[in-house]
Amino acid sequence: MKLKLAFGMAALAAAFVMAMPAARADALSDIKAAGKIRVATAMGVPLFAYVDAQLQPAGSDVETAKMIADSLGVKLELVQITNAARVPTIQAHKADILVANLAITPERKKAVDFTIPYATLDIIVAGPKDVAIKDYKDLTGKRIGVTRATVNDMMVSENAKDAEIVRFEDDATLITAVASGQVDLVSTQTAVLAAMNEKKGGDPLDVKFVQKSLDLGIALPQNEPKLKEWLNNWITEKFKSGELPAMFKKFHKRDLPADLLSRKD
Template structure:
């Protein structure tokens, strides 16, 4: 459920306004087909959605979805890894063609990019060590929270106030910091944490926060604006994947359940 922090969105919006005065560009779908490849951005630090395996390959749910969409459009997929806090700026600068990186669809982001999807739904979770005495958000006041830099979880935590905040690059670092006791809780997407707990036996638990903001959000695939043909082609590929069983197969492999 990753989203760019408000300041970055503002910067991206400024960038978009600046390039708006430039001559119109060709539709991105034609350029992608001419190149014979689609460059797909993600961080590579968000298991099980996207991460680097032992063979130094970027794999995971996002990677598989992005590759399948490219293949169905008729081009080769090329995975590009980049830092999350600059990922939209990179898209607007044409460093890649799309972002398939677990990005939340938000009104601020829709001002600067278009979305294909949503391709899954997720929610915000607050997690503590299994033996922690903390049982509620109120009990975290005055303590230290770990978040990923640039996600909406960081924005949410800062808006709530009442605790210290430390930022990290991704989920692996957050787990390390929580287990080492350098943070008292982490605020992250609930799906990847649930998978990690199941697969690695992480000794953490989720606090009961039924009314927390961001409890259920739509995750989309970002592309540059003014690309109706590319958007339609990618949406068609995604819809067909969901209809013919390919999506469910990918979801079961990486997540263990259908998350659409």
């Protein structure tokens, strides 16, 4: 009887162990074991991520993703998404990290984790030269285009409640809307404005006012301290070596702030 009981308990224990899911390693170990890193980036953003003349992904965010994969010694799998899908993609673990001109904000930090800043951008309101706009209050009753789920969208929604806000799914669609005359006023970033004016032709849109200067972080799932530490160390190393600033300047024709590493995440 005792022998049968012992065998029965052993069988139950074995069945319990088999039913348990396999223990998951941390994200950094998983990436190294898989031999590849899935990096999400928002395509259609001038200078940051776009399709070049050879129909290949290019831009500072794409190059940053390549540099990270090279430093890890793994292959790069580029996950191309829209601006609106940036945070959800990381929350759903559809990518290991996100390098997609995503500004570090308190609201986003509730959903995903961020590294120290790796780049910056200025968001602005722009419009025709003869339209007098100096602040949000001047947007009352006016039609302004924004890219959905961006800081631009949030700031215009909060500060210009009486404006007619037209939301587009990505920067490429917003650029087309300006070029085709669907909107005259936009809240965007300086790199996108340059692309708008190039495609629009004729009288260019002017910067009316700067809404905010933003620090951009690499986003990753929460509770992945080893991956975050590796990325923070990578940014610090590549910034101090000059590789990251040189690459950024190649695309944006401007320098990264000298105090970038001292800014809080």
